[in-house]
Amino acid sequence: MTALEWLSDSPFLSFVSLVVLYNIGTSIYNLFFHPLSKYTGPTIASASRIPLTYALLCGQGPKWIRVQHEKYGNVVRVAPDELSYMTTDGWRDIYGATPAAKYGMKRSDDFFAYFFDKQSTEASIVSANEEGHRRLRKIFSRAFSKPALTAQEPLITEKVDLLIQNLKQAQSAGKVVNMVDMHCFTVFDIIADLMFGESLHLLEDENSPNASWVRSVPGYIAASICLGALAKFPIVRFTLSIFAPRIVAQHYKKFLKSTSDKVDARLSLKEERGDIIHFLTDPNEKMSLSRPEVDSAAVVLMLAGSDTTPSILCGLNYLLLAHGAILAKLVQEIRSSFKSDEDINLESVFKLEYLGACIDEAFRVYPAAPIGFPRDVPIGGASICGGFVPGGTIVYVTPLAAYFSPSNFHNPEAYIPERWLAHAEPQYANDQKLVVQPFSIGPRDCLGKPMAYFMIRMIFCKILWHFDVELQPGQENWIKDQKIYGTWQKLPILVKLHPVKRE
Ligand code: HEM
Numbered sequence: 001m002t003a004l005e006w007l008s009d010s011p012f013l014s015f016v017s018l019v020v021l022y023n024i025g026t027s028i029y030n031l032f033f034h035p036l037s038k039y040t041g042p043t044i045a046s047a048s049r050i051p052l053t054y055a056l057l058c059g060q061g062p063k064w065i066r067v068q069h070e071k072y073g074n075v076v077r078v079a080p081d082e083l084s085y086m087t088t089d090g091w092r093d094i095y096g097a098t099p100a101a102k103y104g105m106k107r108s109d110d111f112f113a114y115f116f117d118k119q120s121t122e123a124s125i126v127s128a129n130e131e132g133h134r135r136l137r138k139i140f141s142r143a144f145s146k147p148a149l150t151a152q153e154p155l156i157t158e159k160v161d162l163l164i165q166n167l168k169q170a171q172s173a174g175k176v177v178n179m180v181d182m183h184c185f186t187v188f189d190i191i192a193d194l195m196f197g198e199s200l201h202l203l204e205d206e207n208s209p210n211a212s213w214v215r216s217v218p219g220y221i222a223a224s225i226c227l228g229a230l231a232k233f234p235i236v237r238f239t240l241s242i243f244a245p246r247i248v249a250q251h252y253k254k255f256l257k258s259t260s261d262k263v264d265a266r267l268s269l270k271e272e273r274g275d276i277i278h279f280l281t282d283p284n285e286k287m288s289l290s291r292p293e294v295d296s297a298a299v300v301l302m303l304a305g306s307d308t309t310p311s312i313l314c315g316l317n318y319l320l321l322a323h324g325a326i327l328a329k330l331v332q333e334i335r336s337s338f339k340s341d342e343d344i345n346l347e348s349v350f351k352l353e354y355l356g357a358c359i360d361e362a363f364r365v366y367p368a369a370p371i372g373f374p375r376d377v378p379i380g381g382a383s384i385c386g387g388f389v390p391g392g393t394i395v396y397v398t399p400l401a402a403y404f405s406p407s408n409f410h411n412p413e414a415y416i417p418e419r420w421l422a423h424a425e426p427q428y429a430n431d432q433k434l435v436v437q438p439f440s441i442g443p444r445d446c447l448g449k450p451m452a453y454f455m456i457r458m459i460f461c462k463i464l465w466h467f468d469v470e471l472q473p474g475q476e477n478w479i480k481d482q483k484i485y486g487t488w489q490k491l492p493i494l495v496k497l498h499p500v501k502r503e
Pocket of ligand 1: 107125126137140191300301304305306308309312368369373438439440443444445446447448449451452
């Protein structure tokens with residue numbers, strides 16, 4: 001019996017053979033004839049998407065990409081149709097207002113496909129088309145402007161004070177505190193209050209159902225990222241297209257319903273509140289959001305701000321505690337700047353230079369968004385970092401690769417806030433500070449940046465003004481041991497607090 005006769009006798013083996021032949025054919029095409037074949041990268045990754053997907057599913061995606069950049073340089077072909085960059089020019093050409101906008105670089109639909117149920121979020125700022133986005137962005141910008149932040153200051157301060165009160169209770173009870181929970185609860189309580197006029201009361205009751213919901217958010221993000229990565233394979237995409245909408249839509253509708261009820265409750269409040277929803281729905285403005293748009297804004301904002309902000313708070317918290325001399329310098333700046341707790345406010349927290357440097361360096365060493373936010377190159381192609389990239393390619397800057405590259409930073413592995421100071425030592429003169437863009441750049445950059453900076457500064461000024469904080473032993477590898485699924489899967493940060501002794 002010949003091999004062909006043997007195969008034709010078994011339909012299953014014929015199918016498997018066809019799949020194998022198809023994959024060999026595609027790999028040969030990807031390696032030698034694909035328009036991206038001139039770009040370098042690991043051969044196996046240029047032939048097939050499997051290595052990148054495997055790394056992503058293991059929670060090692062950005063770390064794997066970082067290693068490839070160390071081998072192949074500023075631009076790497078990380079999958080047959082995907083390029084990762086790590087330079088300031090990469091940011092400009094992929095996300096920036098001028099060149100990227102000119103070529104119509106678009107946020108990749110696939111990336112957010114499993115975060116939201118598409119039908120219910122047609123009106124969302126993250127999935128809107130260019131024209132819809134421009135309108136939504138104008139309305140959203142009002143809620144994140146300087147006057148808006150001034151109006152929101154008392155609401156934010158109230159929650160930070162509640163955090164301090166909680167920490168005082170834990171300290172007098174001699175408890176070990178998990179700062180990851182504390183930071184997550186504070187930020188979720190703040191954003192919920194700004195959206196719904198109602199706190200989630202996480203700081204009051206860490207065992208409430210809301211608290212378990214908050215703890216489940218990183219898992220939700222991880223699942224969405226993994227599904228998005230798997231959906232790049234046609235067979236998985238087909239299967240997901242049958243089952244995922246039902247599963248996702250079911251959960252999502254429940255989530256949307258509870259969000260929508262909370263929005264109803266907020267809209268029925270008679271009191272004047274300078275919160276986010278006030279600015280989004282202000283009837284005195286020419287443009288404001290429709291009711292379905294408000295629901296979808298609530299979902300997007302709860303997710304957009306509520307994992308990234310705790311990430312940087314936790315990263316900064318850990319890095320300071322792990323670097324005693326830096327912590328001491330920051331404590332000195334904070335305690336000498338404020339006579340009393342009441343002096344810590346929106347205006348005063350932005351005056352602390354060393355705190356700013358500690359935050360910037362924490363964004364570099366522990367980027368709140370460590371993965372690249374993907375963009376699709378439009379049909380006609382685009383010029384990125386001086387090279388032509390054909391239409392349909394997925395492109396991004398990978399922060400973790402850019403921020404740790406010795407070509408961008410002197411001594412990149414170390415946490416050195418001093419490199420960010422106006423009069424930094426000469427060895428940091430060539431640091432490419434503009435490559436650190438935690439909030440992205442361009443027409444779709446982060447709207448919550450000023451609010452996030454205010455929360456970070458306020459929280460650290462108050463914590464370090466009230467307490468001496470001590471890291472519990474055995475947490476030396478806190479960063480190294482974490483997996484990344486879109487966002488860091490944060491391990492607990494266990495600390496003990498001691499009241500500051502003042503004369
Ligand atoms: C440290 C904290 C934060 C970081 C690192 C961060 C990072 C980012 C990044 C990188 C993007 C762009 C995503 C892309 O290009 O596809 C983004 C978009 C966005 N962020 Fe943030 N974010 C933070 C906090 C917040 C907060 C507190 C809010 C609001 C409560 C917020 C609201 C938004 C919104 C609405 C967008 C979409 C903007 C648009 O599409 O025009 N973010 N954020």
